[in-house]
Amino acid sequence: xxxxxxxxxxxxxxxxxxxxxxxxxxxxxxxxxxxxxxxxxxxxxxxxxxxxxxxxxxxxxxxxxxxxxxxxxxxxxxxxxxxxxxxxxxxxxxxxxxxxxxxxxxxxxxxxxxxxxxxxxxxxxxxxxxxxxxxxxxxxxxxxxxxxxxxxxxxxxxxxxxxxxxxxxxxxxxxxxxxxxxxxxxxxxxxxxxxxxxxxxxxxxxxxxxxxxxxxxxxxxx
Amino acid sequence: xxxxxxxxxxxxxxxxxxxxxxxxxxxxxxxxxxxxxxxxxxxxxxxxxxxxxxxxxxxxxxxxxxxxxxxxxxxxxxxxxxxxxxxxxxxxxxxxxxxxxxxxxxxxxxxxxxxxxxxxxxxxxxxxxxxxxxxxxxxxxxxxxxxxxxxxxxxxxxxxxxxxxxxxxxxxxxxxxxxxxxxxxxxxxxxxxxxxxxxxxxxxxxxxxxxxxxxxxxxxxxxxxxxxxxxxxxxxxxxxxxxxxxxxxxxxxxxxxxxxxxxxxxxxxxxxxxxxxxxxxxxxxxxxxxxxxxxxxxxxxxxxxxxxxxxxxxxx
Numbered sequence: 001x002x003x004x005x006x007x008x009x010x011x012x013x014x015x016x017x018x019x020x021x022x023x024x025x026x027x028x029x030x031x032x033x034x035x036x037x038x039x040x041x042x043x044x045x046x047x048x049x050x051x052x053x054x055x056x057x058x059x060x061x062x063x064x065x066x067x068x069x070x071x072x073x074x075x076x077x078x079x080x081x082x083x084x085x086x087x088x089x090x091x092x093x094x095x096x097x098x099x100x101x102x103x104x105x106x107x108x109x110x111x112x113x114x115x116x117x118x119x120x121x122x123x124x125x126x127x128x129x130x131x132x133x134x135x136x137x138x139x140x141x142x143x144x145x146x147x148x149x150x151x152x153x154x155x156x157x158x159x160x161x162x163x164x165x166x167x168x169x170x171x172x173x174x175x176x177x178x179x180x181x182x183x184x185x186x187x188x189x190x191x192x193x194x195x196x197x198x199x200x201x202x203x204x205x206x207x208x209x210x211x212x213x214x215x216x217x218x219x220x221x222x
Numbered sequence: 223x224x225x226x227x228x229x230x231x232x233x234x235x236x237x238x239x240x241x242x243x244x245x246x247x248x249x250x251x252x253x254x255x256x257x258x259x260x261x262x263x264x265x266x267x268x269x270x271x272x273x274x275x276x277x278x279x280x281x282x283x284x285x286x287x288x289x290x291x292x293x294x295x296x297x298x299x300x301x302x303x304x305x306x307x308x309x310x311x312x313x314x315x316x317x318x319x320x321x322x323x324x325x326x327x328x329x330x331x332x333x334x335x336x337x338x339x340x341x342x343x344x345x346x347x348x349x350x351x352x353x354x355x356x357x358x359x360x361x362x363x364x365x366x367x368x369x370x371x372x373x374x375x376x377x378x379x380x381x382x383x384x385x386x387x388x389x390x391x392x393x394x395x396x397x398x399x400x401x402x403x404x405x406x407x408x409x410x411x412x413x414x415x416x417x418x419x420x421x422x423x424x425x426x427x428x429x430x431x432x433x434x435x436x437x438x439x440x441x442x443x444x445x446x447x448x449x450x451x452x453x454x455x456x457x458x459x460x461x462x463x464x465x466x467x468x469x470x471x472x473x474x475x476x477x478x479x480x481x482x483x484x485x486x487x488x489x490x491x492x493x494x495x496x497x498x499x500x501x502x503x504x505x506x507x508x509x510x511x512x513x514x515x516x517x518x519x520x521x522x523x524x525x526x527x528x529x530x531x532x533x534x535x536x537x538x
Binding site for chain 1: 226229230232233236263266267270271273274275276277278279280281282283285286289290292301302304306307308309310311312314315316318319321322324325326329330333351353354356357358360361364365368369372374378379380381382383384385386387390392393394395396397398399400401402403404405406407409410411412415416446450451454455458459463467474475476478479480482483486489490493494496497498499500501502503505506508509510511513514516517518520521524525528529532536
């Protein structure tokens with residue numbers, strides 16, 4: 001039971017907004033010590049796992065090119081481009097992005113978009129531009145909500161698209177886990193049964209985007 | 223065969239450049255904190271395999287100490303002003319999209335064309351890492367395209383990259399740190415313990431209750447652990463296999479697939495899934511660290527209920 005103290009440390013640490021890197025280190029020590037490891041053993045286990053997970057941080061390699069195109073005015077261009085299409089409102093625009101992200105993820109192309117390479121330089125400025133074209137300049141609050149919604153849309157499209165692709169990590173994990181339990185499942189069945197949830201996710205989030213669009217417009221007044 | 227090591231060398235060199243440029247940045251009052259932080263990241267990429275487990279552990283302590291004690295500032299490399307950017311946007315027009323769109327095109331090319339290529343019986347790219355290798359290749363090609371097409375200064379990729387890296391700051395390392403914490407949790411058996419608590423304390427003699435406990439458990443466990451992959455084996459071994467599949471005769475493919483997707487609903491609601499939820503908030507310069515999570519919860523909750531209903535209807 002004591003090992004659960006580490007989980008408690010994470011929850012409390014995040015709730016009081018301590019620096020998360022410190023919270024993680026503290027939680028690792030609390031958990032390891034409670035499980036009977038020595039401090040050095042905890043540090044070794046943590047160091048080894050950190051080293052094995054370096055691939056997680058390698059994705060920042062896209063930042064230099066994004067920075068260069070921002071320097072040359074991409075965000076500003078994205079903003080004015082969308083404003084030229086007067087008919088495109090923020091709701092339908094993000095719904096289109098959601099569909100694009102779900103479909104490409106379902107085809108296994110999960111890394112062709114993302115927060116660093118598409119949301120920050122293009123999708124968020126376009127979403128802001130779409131709002132501005134209709135209601136005039138955004139206040140800070142509406143701007144931040146629009147950006148957060150653009151990022152949320154990327155995550156939702158990715159999560160509820162990728163599981164339809166048969167060679168994605170989660171499907172392989174499920175096949176492997178079931179195999180060790182003596183159950184043989186064809187990966188294609190797992191991916192087919194991800195489709196109903198994908199459709200429901202699209203419907204729910206698309207409805208929210210339309211409501212979000214209306215709320216922003218109402219805020220801006222007549 | 224090109225392996226992940228090549229990507230690590232590239233990342234190590236880029237972070238080394240960030241460290242040097244940070245140290246030279248007199249506009250940042252905490253420049254040596256930034257320099258040390260990115261230098262440690264660079265060391266990890268370049269020499270992580272030679273530092274030993276303890277050495278890597280000490281390196282992580284260093285990163286956490288620099289971040290935790292507020293020694294990180296935000297570099298201010300000379301960049302273009304908003305007015306200049308508007309003028310440049312006017313001048314370059316749609317050309318500006320080309321480098322950014324080069325990224326997805328090269329990634330798709332890597333995954334679809336390069337990945338299946340074999341040279342002398344050996345795959346060209348390490349098949350397990352083809353996506354990340356393609357992303358690194360795409361990053362290089364896109365930088366070249368941007369420099370040539372938009373005639374930007376040769377140092378701009380490193381200076382602008384550092385600007386964005388400093389915008390993300392310590393949050394950049396959080397996903398990797400949390401993955402390491404997951405490993406410590408696994409070592410201490412935290413997952414099994416929670417799974418046991420759930421199965422011991424909640425009666426599951428009705429099918430609907432069992433479906434609800436499994437789906438909500440997947441989401442809740444994912445919120446605590448930050449990762450549906452950690453929740454899946456525990457919840458499925460505890461409830462999915464013995465009760466939903468064994469006792470009630472559910473279809474394993476439906477139970478597992480929708481169970482995993484219930485976990486993904488949890489991913490949308492937890493700060494522990496930092497790369498999806500906290501890093502974007504930093505990248506988009508949102509003052510509320512949890513703004514993206516708050517935008518996701520109203521989709522995640524009804525979708526979780528939807529999953530529960532779908533599993534109840536489709537699995538039996």
